[in-house]
Structures are given as structure tokens and as C-alpha cells.
Amino acid sequence: MADYEVPKLNGEGVIEIPKIKPDAMAGKGPYIAKPDFQKPLHFPTDFAAEEGGGYTLVPDWKEKALAKMDDLRHRYRSLQLYLDICVKCGACTDKCHYYLGTHDPKNMPVARQDLMRKVYRRYFTFAGKHFPKLVGAVDLTEEVIDDWYNYYHQCSQCRRCSVYCPYGIDTAEVSMAAREILDHIGRGSKYNNEIIGKVFKVGNNLGLPQPALADTLEGLEEDVEAATGIKVRFPLDEEGAEVLLVTPSADFFAEPHVDGLMGYAKVFHEAGISWTLSSYASEGANFGMFIGSYENMRRIALRIREAAIKLKVKRIVFGECGHAWRVAYSFLNTLAGPFDFLDPKYPVPQHILEVTWGLMQEGKLTLDKSKNDDKVLTFHDSCNVARGSRMGDKPGGQFEYPRNVIKAVCNHFVDMPADTIHDATYCCGGGGGLLTDDLMELRIKGAQPRMEALKYVTEQQGVTHMAAICAICKSQFTKVIPYYGFKMEQIVSVHQLVSNALVLTRQVSVQARPDEDDDDEDDGDDDA
Amino acid sequence: MTFVSILYGLLFWAATLVLVVGVGRKIYFYATLPVPLKIPTTPAPVTQSGVVWRMFREVVFFQSLFRANKYTWLFAFMFHMALWLVLLRHTRYFMEIGPFLSFIQPFGKYASFVMLIGLAGLLGRRLLVDRVRYISAPSDFLMLALLIAIGLSGMMMTFVSHTDITMVKGFFRGLMTFDFHPLPASPILLVHLLLVAILMFIFPISKLMHAPGVFLSPTRNQVDNPREKRHISAWALELEQQNKTYLDELKQDEVKHG
Incomplete structure (x- = not known):
């Protein structure tokens, strides 16, 4: 086992809500798909490896990203509506297993949505166009794209947040749209697209x-x-x-x-x-x-x-x-x-x-x-x-x-504690296209809420x-x-x-091969 | 007839126009956007009437919020329910007071305290809970400040410095028939009305759209019956009918969005 910082379990079955720890999971995200992996999926391939690792973005990436966002918000009511109607009540903030396990505030569902919402507001809403600071709108820059790539690959699209949102806002819809946009500017994830x-x-x-x-x-x-x-x-x-x-x-x-x-x-x-x-x-x-x-x-x-x-x-x-x-x-x-x-x-x-x-x-x-x-x-x-x-x-x-x-x-x-089963269940920590070794730290930390629950029933109920x-x-x-x-x-x-x-009471399969010799079995009379 | 009264008359006509047309257009925009996939958060109702009941529980009791966070639920529920009572009470400025309206007058009057406590609680959470503070933009604080200011200025007139409400009624009933009547010369009233007009102006372009929006949220308003009934959006059907895999392979003369 490689060396990772493993969260300590409290043994109480339910994880404590942590204080935010900004940039705890800042990073480059999973390996980027090279053009060869993008091609079979019909995504643009006009980007290339850079010296010293990494990849360029496609030419005119900003216009293309915004055009794709505009396209998607007109194809998916979920995306358009969820970008508009969030009131920032905070109900979802402690519901994501990745936030609970990593303490990074950008892993709070609403903050994850905000990575895109801030850009959406800047380019597609009245308030964001004219009063960006007031509504927290930001320009689309390469740093923003890097943040998207990193944090939209820290969402397993498990929809636990959508259960608790008073409007049913589903972060999965936003993270899926984000990945679709990223795929169109040379930022696909190798793990998913190669597969x-x-x-x-x-x-x-x-x-x-x-x-x-x-x-x-x-x-x-x-x-x-x-x-x-x-x-x-x-x-x-x-x-x-x-x-x-x-x-x-x-x-x-x-x-x-x-x-x-x-x-x-x-x-x-x-x-x-x-x-x-x-x-x-x-x-x-x-x-x-x-x-x-x-x-x-x-x-x-x-x-x-x-x-x-x-x-x-x-x-x-x-x-x-x-x-x-x-x-x-x-x-x-x-x-x-x-x-x-x-x-x-x-x-x-x-x-x-x-x-x-x-x-x-x-x-x-x-x-x-x-x-x-x-x-x-x-x-x-x-x-x-x-x-x-x-x-x-x-x-x-x-x-x-x-x-x-x-x-x-x-x-x-x-059963494990009620807050961790049925529709309140926690993701295993590896879903949504994150089951790759280059995200191992995230996977270990994301499993913490489930591990707390498992430890509890292990100790309390054997x-x-x-x-x-x-x-x-x-x-x-x-x-x-x-x-x-x-x-x-x-x-x-x-x-x-x-x-x-x-x-097994049926001795011979209904699909037994005709050329097979069934008679060499000792007791099996044909009852099929 | 004062200049201020005419100005406020014009202001409220404009605000009403923006509110009604703006919200109406937004609802039409949302409602006509395609929903290509079945995405109800399950367990979800398997019948349309079940969906109505789910939505009812959501918009009347804030069921999901209740599961999420009891404090947020309590403050939000206090604020919204009290707001309804206060709004109902305010209909007396637009219509004759019948038995129902006179019955709810005292409730609406004291609901304002509940409303303010709810708003203060929400503001407190926004300031004190590190997670909620992190996700708050200046506009999120301003929105609460606006609502609190509207509430406080209204309560001032109810409990401290009364204004001539008969004149206010005359003013608004006049506006409804495109006729100007004067407003009482009360600074608190003018502040109260100005803030309300601002709220009406920003409603269609702000997060206040959550109110009509929740009814159109696919995770909450879809029937869970994908195996029984085929669900398909117009643009996806276009792919199917033209026998294409990718959207950019569709013939150019086709409508871009379904």
C-alpha cells in the first residue's frame, strides 16, 4: 500500500462536519486524455502535449468553452435552471462525502456548482455582465479551467446533494456539463475517455x-x-x-x-x-x-x-x-x-x-x-x-x-446508521469516473463517511x-x-x-451443449 | 398631487411590468427548454398525482430542507410562511376587505415579527457558519438586507409611526385603474415602497426565481416511469430520425435546439 494520509475514524458511525480548509485538494486533477483518446469520442483533437508535461488547450478555447456552455444550457433545462435558482442556503454544504473527507470547501456541492455558475453569470446574465463583483461573477481564464478540471473530477455524481436541496439542484448535472465542456477544449480525463x-x-x-x-x-x-x-x-x-x-x-x-x-x-x-x-x-x-x-x-x-x-x-x-x-x-x-x-x-x-x-x-x-x-x-x-x-x-x-x-x-x-443508507447513502468514493489510481488520495478520503458507518456496525453489531x-x-x-x-x-x-x-437441483442445464457427454456424471439423470 | 406621488406611480407601474413580464418570460423560457433524460431523484412518485403531492410537500413544508438542516429549515420556514401572511394582509391595499381579510389582519400584523426573526436567523447563519459564509456573494447578503429593511420599514408604520393607510389604498387602487391619487407624505412609507419596487425589479434576474423555478425542477417534477413510457426530447429524436451519432453531423437546416 502506498503512503497516504488516512482520515481517523471516530467510531460513532456518523462523520463530524469539518471546518473548511481552502485548497486542501488543490491540484492538477486526473491524467488528461491525449488527442488519440479524444478522437474516437468525436471530441476535438487540435491540442498537443507541452514540454514539461501537461497539454495545451485547443485554439480559441475560451470562445469554444462559452459556446458549448451556451449550447448545453439550451439543451438541458436542468443546467440552466440549476445555475439560476440556487439561493446559497447551504443545505448541501455538508452532504458531499468528498467535502466531509477532504475539508476542501470547493468540494461542497454549491461551491462546486459555483465554479461554473460564476462564469455563467459573467457571460450570460445581466447582473454578472454589469456588476460582476456584486454577484461573484468571474472571467473565464486558464486558471478557472484548471480549477474546473480538478474539482469537477472530485465529484462522483452521486446526487446525495440533490436529495437535500430544497429545489432538487443536482450537482451531477453541472459536473457532467462541465466535463462535456472540458472535453471540447482539450481537457478530457484519460481514465474515462480511454475506456x-x-x-x-x-x-x-x-x-x-x-x-x-x-x-x-x-x-x-x-x-x-x-x-x-x-x-x-x-x-x-x-x-x-x-x-x-x-x-x-x-x-x-x-x-x-x-x-x-x-x-x-x-x-x-x-x-x-x-x-x-x-x-x-x-x-x-x-x-x-x-x-x-x-x-x-x-x-x-x-x-x-x-x-x-x-x-x-x-x-x-x-x-x-x-x-x-x-x-x-x-x-x-x-x-x-x-x-x-x-x-x-x-x-x-x-x-x-x-x-x-x-x-x-x-x-x-x-x-x-x-x-x-x-x-x-x-x-x-x-x-x-x-x-x-x-x-x-x-x-x-x-x-x-x-x-x-x-x-x-x-x-x-x-443495516448501517440511517443517515448513511437508502437515499441518504454515501458514495463509495470511487464512482462517477474517478476509479483511477491517479485519484487515490481523493478515493481514500471520499470513502471516510462510509467507513465510519461500517466501523460502527462492525464494533457495535459484529x-x-x-x-x-x-x-x-x-x-x-x-x-x-x-x-x-x-x-x-x-x-x-x-x-x-x-x-x-x-x-442446485437441476442436474443438466437447459442450454447443455448437444455435443457434451452428460453420461459421465455419476448421479445426474436428465430432468430438463 | 405631488411630484413624488407621480414618480412612485410610474415606479410601481414599471416595477409591476418588469415583475410580471420578466418572470413570465423566464418561466416560459425554462418550461420550453428540453429535458432530454429522466432524472428524478429517487425514490420518486410513479404517477403524476404522486408528483403533485411531492411538489406540495416540497413547497409547503420544505421537506428536503427539513431533512438537510433543521436550523436553516426553521428560519426559512418562519420567513416564508410569515411572508405569505404579511402579503395576504397587504392585499387590503388593492381590494375591499371581506370577512377573510379582516380575519387575517392581526395574524399578518404579528407575522412580521416571525418574518424578521427568520430573516435574522438566515443572516446569522450566513455570517457565522464558515461553510455558508464561504459560498455567499455580496448579493446574497444584500438580498437579506433588502428583505429585512422592507420588513422593518413596514413594521415601523404598523407599530411606531402610523401612516394614512386610506391614502395608500387610494394610491394603489388608483394605479390599478391608471389613475393617480396622492401618497401620504411619510418618509418611512417612501422608503418602504422604494425597497419593494427594487425587489420587484430584480426578481426576474435574481435567485428569487427559485420560487417559480422549483416547480420546473426535473429532479422533483418528473414521474418515475422510464421503463413504462419512453421519454425523448426533440433534439435527441432528431439524431434518431436522421440516423446520426453526433449532433454536429445533423443536417444544417435543422433547428439547433429542440
Whole structure:
């Protein structure tokens, strides 16, 4: 572990509101995307590396930035309205995990918005044009752009601030717009834009090509067979399957993500639902949202539509991923709909937890809860699921479904303090396109509010494991919690718990390969 | 008829025009801006009537603010609710006093204290809480100062140095029929009215637009039904219909914004 200043936990479950410490997180921000990474995303590439590090801005960057801001405020009512109507009441000032963890006042949601609002006022409002000092309006300078780049990449777009704002002002809308403007003047973030390029080129964030993916899935089939004696299939590009599963590519081999993927496979197997992954759309994540680019987000989303058509599936199901589920639940129908070619009996798309909980309620899964008796669980609500989506028919289903499933497969479950769960949940500290090693200090500090809550239930109620339903949360926590004295194994996937408890009664997969010799199994008579 | 009365008459006609037309134009501007994505802060209502109820709780009880900060909520709630009573009481300058108006007169009268306490509390937070002080521009302090000055000058006339309110009523009812009547020669009244006119002038170009704006906030006014009903904005539909990926690939003769 590299050396970072790690905040001290107070053990009370809820973090203290710190005094402001200006410029505590001043800096250069994450690595800048070079022109090669901007090109596939259709962003300008007429900027270049500078001697001694860094990059120039595009020519006429100021005019271009202002033109883009003007364009966006006419495309998004949210942006225009939120720049205008904030009264600076301060309700949001202590709600951001990055402010709480870093004490930098520019990480207070309203101050983060103000970075853009001050420029907006200067160029687009009467008061700012004529009385800039009075309303705190500023000229757009290179220093301002640097501040934008730094602090708009210290926002995980988790929307916790929008819950508490009396007008629902959503800082995510502003930080997304800021990143979109920055992308148009040569200030894209390498982490996000390189990944989106890989999605366009290869099909997933990890750049895992079809043969490697097929290999990985075969390996998983062998693992599950070795553990259970049953050939549970992990089908890839199988035309005519009922379900297209779209899941974050981290599920293919990161820990504990892959244990979740095994859980999905077992659930489909046991329920006799045929399913497939797509190598073309082998990624649930959609980083187009993080950079505020409707166009790129739509382009990424359309792959899923195309894959669904090509593979002739009847349903689309998403695996455990927070922002992917927001894009899927809230935006997919907008970006890539209408999905009138799918089975109208099912919502489009569905969350894997909706599938699993549905099957549990129908009594179609045999569960042995004692398999998870070595654990006392708590559950981390992922920000995008909690505040940007739903599961089931009723508001708040996104809180109930994961807990219902965990309680169905585990005997010991407790919730963290009320101010840190449901729609008050804290971001893991790595969401919104910040899950990169060049932002490690921010990620450690941003995790502090969640760590306070976890420590509290660990000490007070003997919690041993925290379950999550988001690839980013899982990656972030496994990396960051050791700094706070926890072990990375304490983070589990919800479907990993399902996988542990699920008793497989179906001996042969409904998708068993015809060329496979099933007779070499000792007890497995064909009941399919 | 004094020069001052005519000046104030013209002032209030102009202020009213700016307020009504300015706010109306802004609301029209906001309302016609595209909302390309479904972004309600969830859990959100799944029906339109649910949204009405959510908005009601938000604008009447300041529900979100209540969750955020009890002090800010208390002071803001005191100020806004008292302001309504005070405003209702002031309608007597524009219409005949019926049973309802006479019933609320005393409430409106003493609500002014509540209003001032609320404003003082908000100002105190702005000065004393380091986070709130950090985000405050001079205009944020001036806005509170303006409201406090309006409140104090009004209370002076109610509780200390009475003015001829029958004449005031005559003046404003006259303005409504484009007819000038004199104002009483009271310096406090003139200050009070001038400050109110200033407030009316700046309303459409200031953060006071939060009042109509909250009703148009997508995180609060959208129905949570994206899977059931396809939501698409005009400019996004244009991309779809022209089968293009990026906006700058759209044919030039198309309308730029949806």
C-alpha cells in the first residue's frame, strides 16, 4: 500500500462536519486524455502535449468553452435552471462525502456548482455582465479551467446533494456539463475517455476481446463444475436465448465481482432460464454518463439494442452495477428504445435482483441460508441505484430488493446508521469516473463517511462483511478499505451470497451443449 | 398631487411590468427548454398525482430542507410562511376587505415579527457558519438586507409611526385603474415602497426565481416511469430520425435546439 494520509475514524458511525480548509485538494486533477483518446469520442483533437508535461488547450478555447456552455444550457433545462435558482442556503454544504473527507470547501456541492455558475453569470446574465463583483461573477481564464478540471473530477455524481436541496439542484448535472465542456477544449480525463474508446473498439471497458472472453467464461464453467459437480453454463453469443445479460466487465474476473457472476449463472441455471452474454455488448458500464456526453452515452447504449436484436433474445437483464443500472433503468428506453421487439411481459430492462427476488417469491429457488452463517452482513446502497433508479413497481424498491435477497440467503443482516443508507447513502468514493489510481488520495478520503458507518456496525453489531451491487463500489472498497484497517475479503457481491446459499437441483442445464457427454456424471439423470 | 406621488406611480407601474413580464418570460423560457433524460431523484412518485403531492410537500413544508438542516429549515420556514401572511394582509391595499381579510389582519400584523426573526436567523447563519459564509456573494447578503429593511420599514408604520393607510389604498387602487391619487407624505412609507419596487425589479434576474423555478425542477417534477413510457426530447429524436451519432453531423437546416 502506498503512503497516504488516512482520515481517523471516530467510531460513532456518523462523520463530524469539518471546518473548511481552502485548497486542501488543490491540484492538477486526473491524467488528461491525449488527442488519440479524444478522437474516437468525436471530441476535438487540435491540442498537443507541452514540454514539461501537461497539454495545451485547443485554439480559441475560451470562445469554444462559452459556446458549448451556451449550447448545453439550451439543451438541458436542468443546467440552466440549476445555475439560476440556487439561493446559497447551504443545505448541501455538508452532504458531499468528498467535502466531509477532504475539508476542501470547493468540494461542497454549491461551491462546486459555483465554479461554473460564476462564469455563467459573467457571460450570460445581466447582473454578472454589469456588476460582476456584486454577484461573484468571474472571467473565464486558464486558471478557472484548471480549477474546473480538478474539482469537477472530485465529484462522483452521486446526487446525495440533490436529495437535500430544497429545489432538487443536482450537482451531477453541472459536473457532467462541465466535463462535456472540458472535453471540447482539450481537457478530457484519460481514465474515462480511454475506456470509452475501448468499448467502441473491443466491446468492453477492459478491452477484453471475444476469444479471451470465451476462454474466461469456459474457465468459470469449469470452476463451478469443480465446486458443485454440475455443468452450469456461461453462454456467450448464443442466439435464441431468452435473456441477454449485460453486466460490467469487471464481473468476468475481478474479485468479488466474479463470484456475483457465478451467482447470476446459477440462478438462471436453476430456474431453467436460457441466457447469453454478448461479446459485442460485453459491458454494462456506460461511462458516457460520467462525461456528460449524451451522444457517446447513446452510442454505447445502442450496442445493447443491436446485440438484443442480433441474438433474438426476449428479455434484457443487467448485472450488479450502479451507474449501469441508472443508465439502464432511467435512460435505456430513451437512448436506445423503443424495445417493442422484446417480450412485453417483462420490464425493459430488468435488474438481476428483480429476476432473483421474483424467483425466490415464486419458490423456484432452494436456499440453504446456513451456508452464509460464517458472516454477519450489512449492505451498501450504491448511489446511482439508490437515487437514480428503482427496482420493482414501488418507489423505494431499490432498497428492498437487495435486502430481501440478502435476508433470504443469510441469517445475519444488520443495516448501517440511517443517515448513511437508502437515499441518504454515501458514495463509495470511487464512482462517477474517478476509479483511477491517479485519484487515490481523493478515493481514500471520499470513502471516510462510509467507513465510519461500517466501523460502527462492525464494533457495535459484529458485522463481518459488506455486500454491494456495483462493480465500482466493489473495486473501490476492496482497494480502499485496507487503509482503514479492514480486509478486502470483507466486500462481497450480493449474488455471491446467493451463489453460496443456492442449492442446485437441476442436474443438466437447459442450454447443455448437444455435443457434451452428460453420461459421465455419476448421479445426474436428465430432468430438463 | 405631488411630484413624488407621480414618480412612485410610474415606479410601481414599471416595477409591476418588469415583475410580471420578466418572470413570465423566464418561466416560459425554462418550461420550453428540453429535458432530454429522466432524472428524478429517487425514490420518486410513479404517477403524476404522486408528483403533485411531492411538489406540495416540497413547497409547503420544505421537506428536503427539513431533512438537510433543521436550523436553516426553521428560519426559512418562519420567513416564508410569515411572508405569505404579511402579503395576504397587504392585499387590503388593492381590494375591499371581506370577512377573510379582516380575519387575517392581526395574524399578518404579528407575522412580521416571525418574518424578521427568520430573516435574522438566515443572516446569522450566513455570517457565522464558515461553510455558508464561504459560498455567499455580496448579493446574497444584500438580498437579506433588502428583505429585512422592507420588513422593518413596514413594521415601523404598523407599530411606531402610523401612516394614512386610506391614502395608500387610494394610491394603489388608483394605479390599478391608471389613475393617480396622492401618497401620504411619510418618509418611512417612501422608503418602504422604494425597497419593494427594487425587489420587484430584480426578481426576474435574481435567485428569487427559485420560487417559480422549483416547480420546473426535473429532479422533483418528473414521474418515475422510464421503463413504462419512453421519454425523448426533440433534439435527441432528431439524431434518431436522421440516423446520426453526433449532433454536429445533423443536417444544417435543422433547428439547433429542440
